[in-house]
Amino acid sequence: MAIVYRPLNASELARLAGLPSQVDPLTVVEKCVLLEVQSGIVKFIDPAARQDTLQKLRQKPTKFSKAHSLIAGRALGLISAHFKTATSPLPERVRFCYEGKKERLVDVYGTLHWIMHLLNVKDIAKNSLVSFMKNHFLVWIDTIDEDQLLVDALVLMKKLEGVLLKQAGEEESDLLKTDDSKKPKRDILEQSGQKEQSHILSLVQDGIQIVRSHMSRNIIINTNPHSVVFYPEESALKQDWMAKNKTWLITPPKMAHSWRDSPLTLADWGSISSISFSPDGKFLAAASMTYDVCVWDAETGEVQLTLQDPKNRLQHVAFSPNGRLAAFSENGDSLSCDLSTGRRLFTSKGRKKDIRAIRFSPKAGKGERLLLVTPRRVDCRDFEDFSELPYCSREECLFTGFFYAVDFSQQERWIATGNNGGDIEIWDARRDYDYELYTTIHGHERCVNSVAFSRDEERLVSGSDDMTVKIWSVETGANLKSFDCAQVIRAVAFSPDDSFIAAGFGNQINI
Structure with a gap:
C-alpha cells in the first residue's frame, strides 16, 4: 500500500497482494493497524504513517525493488485479464469485444502504473514484460484513446527505455570486466543473456514508435491496430509475429524499412x-x-x-x-x-x-x-x-x-x-x-x-x-x-x- 500510485479498492488490493481467492481482503485490512477502509477504498489512517512506511522500505533497496517488481508483474496481469477475450486479430471483433470496456480501462490499476513500477525495479521482471509486450501491448495502446493518456504513456515508455539502456550498459561493463576468457565480445554477451536483454529493449523501443504512431493519427495503424504486418520491417514486434506465422503468410506486404520513413x-x-x-x-x-x-x-x-x-x-x-x-x-x-x-x-x-x-x-x-x-x-x-x-x-x-x-x-x-x-x-x-x-x-x-x-x-x-x-x-x-x-x-x-x-x-x- 505504501508504494502504489493511487488509492485501491479491496478487490484491487487482493489481486496486487496476491491473496488467495478464498481470503477476504477486508479481514486482512482489519488486522493492519495502519490501514482503514472508507467507502470501499483502502487507505492509511494517517498520511504520515504512509510516508514513514515508505521511508523504511526505501532504506532496504533490495526489498523496495522486489516490492515494485511484484506489483508491476501483477499490474500487467490485471491489464492482461482485462483483454482476456481478445482472441481475434480483426479490428471489428476487437472493437465489439471492448465496446463496453474502453471506458473502464482507466479504472484498472495498471493502466499506466505498470511502467511507473518498472522504473523502480533494479532487475526488471523480464518474462512478464516480454509476455505483455508480445500479447497485450497492441490492444492496450489501442484502448488508450485519450490524447493525454497517450502522451503520459509515451513519456513513461521513454523513461523505461532509459532504465533498460542504463541496465544494459552496466551489465555489459560488469560482464566484460569479470570475464577472463579471450572470446570475442559478441560471444561473451550472447552467452550471458545480453541478447535477450537487447530483444526486450527492442520491444520497448518498438512500443514507443507505436505510441507515437497512434498520437500522429497514423491511418494504417489506427485502421488496423493489431495488424503488425503493416509495421516497418525493422519492427521487433513484427519480426516476432512473422516468425510465428511464416507458415501461412506467403507474401507479406512490402512496408517501409524504418519507423523514421513514416511521418509523425x-x-x-x-x-x-x-x-x-x-x-x-x-x-x-x-x-x-x-x-x-x-x-x-x-x-x-x-x-x-x-x-x-x-x-x-x-x-x-x-x-x-x-x-x-x-x-x-x-x-x-x-x-x-x-x-x-x-x-x-x-x-x-x-x-x-x-x-x-x-x-x-x-x-x-x-x-x-x-x-x-x-x-x-x-x-x-x-x-x-x-x-x-x-x-x-x-x-x-x-x-x-x-x-x-x-x-x-x-x-x-x-x-x-x-x-x-x-x-x-x-x-x-x-x-x-x-x-x-x-x-x-x-x-x-x-x-x-x-x-x-x-x-x-x-x-x-x-x-x-x-x-x-x-x-x-x-x-x-x-x-x-x-x-x-x-x-x-x-x-x-x-x-x-x-x-x-x-x-x-x-x-x-x-x-
Missing part, C-alpha cells in the same frame, strides 16, 4: 502559421492563425507552454541562439519568454506592418540578429540581447522584393528568401550588410511560404502554396527530395541535428 504528427492544433525548433532540439514552438503560441516537447509531444495574447495577435515564433522564445504579431508587436520558468521577459509595441516571417541567426556571438520579412523588403535588426533589450542597436534593409520567407544558415554564410512567384534566392552573406545573390532556384509553382537551412548549411527545405515540401542542394540548387501534401505548407524547419524536417500545414505539424 506532433500536434493537431490550431491553424499553423509558423514553427521553430529550439537550438538544442528539445522543443518545438508553433504559432497559429488564431494568435496562440504553443511549445511542445519535440520527442514526446507533451505541451510545455502555451501563450494566448489576443491583443498582440501573435502569428510568428522563433528561438534566439540563447534559447529564448520570441513571438511577433503581423504589426511587429513582440514578446520574449523564458521557457524554463514560463515568465514573459518583455512585451513591446512594433513599428512594422504586415510582418510575414521572422528568423534569428543561429550563430551565437556578442549580439543577436533578427530577420523580419514584410511584403516589399527584408530587414535585419541587431540586438545586444533580445531577451533583455527589445530595442535594436541597428536596423537595415537587406533586400527589396515581394518576400514571404527568410532564413539564416548556421554560420551566417547564406541567407535564403522565398518570394510570391515560387522562387528561392540564396544570398552570400559573408560580407556584413553587403550581400550578393548567389543563385536563384525556380522550385515551386506558387508562393514560397517558408524556408530553412540544415545545420551543415548543405541543404535547404522549402514549403509552398503549391502543397509541396522540397529539399534542395544549396551548392547546386538541385532538388534532392519532394513531398506532396494535401494542404498549403505554411512552415518548415530542420531539427538542429538535421535528422528530421517539420512541416506545418492546416492544423497539423508533421515530422
Whole structure:
C-alpha cells in the first residue's frame, strides 16, 4: 500500500497482494493497524504513517525493488485479464469485444502504473514484460484513446527505455570486466543473456514508435491496430509475429524499412502559421492563425507552454541562439519568454506592418540578429540581447522584393528568401550588410511560404502554396527530395541535428 500510485479498492488490493481467492481482503485490512477502509477504498489512517512506511522500505533497496517488481508483474496481469477475450486479430471483433470496456480501462490499476513500477525495479521482471509486450501491448495502446493518456504513456515508455539502456550498459561493463576468457565480445554477451536483454529493449523501443504512431493519427495503424504486418520491417514486434506465422503468410506486404520513413504528427492544433525548433532540439514552438503560441516537447509531444495574447495577435515564433522564445504579431508587436520558468521577459509595441516571417541567426556571438520579412523588403535588426533589450542597436534593409520567407544558415554564410512567384534566392552573406545573390532556384509553382537551412548549411527545405515540401542542394540548387501534401505548407524547419524536417500545414505539424 505504501508504494502504489493511487488509492485501491479491496478487490484491487487482493489481486496486487496476491491473496488467495478464498481470503477476504477486508479481514486482512482489519488486522493492519495502519490501514482503514472508507467507502470501499483502502487507505492509511494517517498520511504520515504512509510516508514513514515508505521511508523504511526505501532504506532496504533490495526489498523496495522486489516490492515494485511484484506489483508491476501483477499490474500487467490485471491489464492482461482485462483483454482476456481478445482472441481475434480483426479490428471489428476487437472493437465489439471492448465496446463496453474502453471506458473502464482507466479504472484498472495498471493502466499506466505498470511502467511507473518498472522504473523502480533494479532487475526488471523480464518474462512478464516480454509476455505483455508480445500479447497485450497492441490492444492496450489501442484502448488508450485519450490524447493525454497517450502522451503520459509515451513519456513513461521513454523513461523505461532509459532504465533498460542504463541496465544494459552496466551489465555489459560488469560482464566484460569479470570475464577472463579471450572470446570475442559478441560471444561473451550472447552467452550471458545480453541478447535477450537487447530483444526486450527492442520491444520497448518498438512500443514507443507505436505510441507515437497512434498520437500522429497514423491511418494504417489506427485502421488496423493489431495488424503488425503493416509495421516497418525493422519492427521487433513484427519480426516476432512473422516468425510465428511464416507458415501461412506467403507474401507479406512490402512496408517501409524504418519507423523514421513514416511521418509523425506532433500536434493537431490550431491553424499553423509558423514553427521553430529550439537550438538544442528539445522543443518545438508553433504559432497559429488564431494568435496562440504553443511549445511542445519535440520527442514526446507533451505541451510545455502555451501563450494566448489576443491583443498582440501573435502569428510568428522563433528561438534566439540563447534559447529564448520570441513571438511577433503581423504589426511587429513582440514578446520574449523564458521557457524554463514560463515568465514573459518583455512585451513591446512594433513599428512594422504586415510582418510575414521572422528568423534569428543561429550563430551565437556578442549580439543577436533578427530577420523580419514584410511584403516589399527584408530587414535585419541587431540586438545586444533580445531577451533583455527589445530595442535594436541597428536596423537595415537587406533586400527589396515581394518576400514571404527568410532564413539564416548556421554560420551566417547564406541567407535564403522565398518570394510570391515560387522562387528561392540564396544570398552570400559573408560580407556584413553587403550581400550578393548567389543563385536563384525556380522550385515551386506558387508562393514560397517558408524556408530553412540544415545545420551543415548543405541543404535547404522549402514549403509552398503549391502543397509541396522540397529539399534542395544549396551548392547546386538541385532538388534532392519532394513531398506532396494535401494542404498549403505554411512552415518548415530542420531539427538542429538535421535528422528530421517539420512541416506545418492546416492544423497539423508533421515530422
